Amino acid sequence: MSSRRPYVESPVIMATVRLVAPFVLTYGIFVTLHGASSPGGGFQGGVIAAAVIIMLSFAYGIDLTWEWIDKRVLVGLVGGGVALFGAIALGAVLFGGQFLEVGVYPIPEPDKYGIELVEVGIGMTVAGVVTSLFFTLARGAMPPVGEDGESGRDDEGTAATDGGTFSSEAPGSEETGGDGPVRDGPDAPEGGDRA
Amino acid sequence: MIRTLAIGAFVAAGLFFVCVAAVGVYRLPDLYTRAHSASKSDTLGSLLSLVAVGIAFGADAATIKVALLALFMLITSPTAAHAIARAAHDQGIEPWQRGDER
Amino acid sequence: MIDVGESTLLLAGAVGTVLVSVLLLGRAMIGPTMQDRVIALNVIGSNAVIVIALLAAAFAEPAFLDIALVYALLNFLMSVAISKFTVERGGVL
């Protein structure tokens, strides 16, 4: 088992995902914005947008994708979506309406565009939460560690990323415990109890 | 009338190739031959069915969506089969050879 | 625009595709390897896209095509994810 070459990411999948991802992200935004006139809405659109990130991380490797993502954007999406929703709801009070009465905004067709903005807020939150959930769950997905209570993590960057090749470490390190750079990320002091 | 006939023909052809894909996935001896059947026949079957859908919608904005869908299937379906076969190869699953047990 | 006969034809195609999917479940059940199951699921997913597109035409509801498009995407994601997972059962995830 451990004598096999390390798993290398497939160039075919990478090329396809590179081709498809922009289209899908556009489509997710389309679904979010067109919730008013066709099936869909913020929830579905947010999930589709998050699926783009998940797709990228399956094609290029989860750690690489995680490094590529700006974490502040992620946190901003989660918080900003709810904040946008709340701001729209409260803004209506400012214009003399009631909470969530989006019809009072001084813009053309305030009902429709107010609703669409609310959908955007929902979509942002859902996209952020689903992406964060995926990474929190998946980045713990390391090979089973040995009985020595040492986690398979290491401090020194992702394995083999600077050479431009996308390879994950061979799973043979599952016997050897914590001495291979299997996953990057800081040492979790209590990480051992996950084993 | 011709339109109805065309739709019927394309639906029937699509269904035929989908059936071929299913029978192939069911009957062929090993994983790689099954992946072959799944990717080729099924992609052709779905494209033919989508042509029928496109004819049914006629000259309409929906037909553009159908064309997009067909393009998308054409790209993603073989890639998915590639991913599966590649994972199987990486796992060290040997192809079936003549004389092997099924 | 889409008359009753055409709608019936499209529905018949959808029914046939669903029945084929039921047949494919047998392969998903017996395996024998995990990749066989993923292949069966991939074909079932393609069939689902076809069924939804045919239903969209049969009901004359272009909006349903959106769902077919989402499906095609997620079917691809599902196949790639599971097949990558089958390598060392998540060891390289």
Next chain:
Amino acid sequence: MITPIEAGLLVFIVATAVMTALLRDVLAAIIVFGGYSLGMAILWIVLQAPDVGLTEAAVGAGVMTVLFLATIARTTRLTGLEATTVDVNLPAAALCVVFVLAVLTTVPALPAVGAGPGENPAFGEISEYYVEEAYDDTHVENVVTAVLVAYRGFDTFGEATVVFAAGVGVLAVLRRGVFE
């Protein structure tokens, strides 16, 4: 009356559901469960509920499967199992079947689909009002969106907050140095 496509889909869905319960390998169960979501979404579309179908497609088939995979990657599983399916406890299964049949006898008591207002509480005046007045009230073509965001805005705001809170809660528990 049940149409052929509904019948086929119901067979498919029940078969996948039973297989999900019976398959011994967790990964196989997840794969078959993906098939269940596919069938379910088509059924929603046949029942003319595209919004629900889209949600089922987006969440059930794609993201749910991926999250399940990420979860079981962190657990240890039995590999090299001899049997494909679990052993069924026959008396318990028989009891379940009897229970399901007993519950199914209550189905005829439900109002028929498409029954007029007054007979069917789900198709009462309120539903009629939404279908007829939603566009005039909100200028939104999709009634589902109108109901979700305009008529029941408070509810949706609460839901968005719940998603936010759940996300923050899970991240706080599972974080373990991921967000650093």
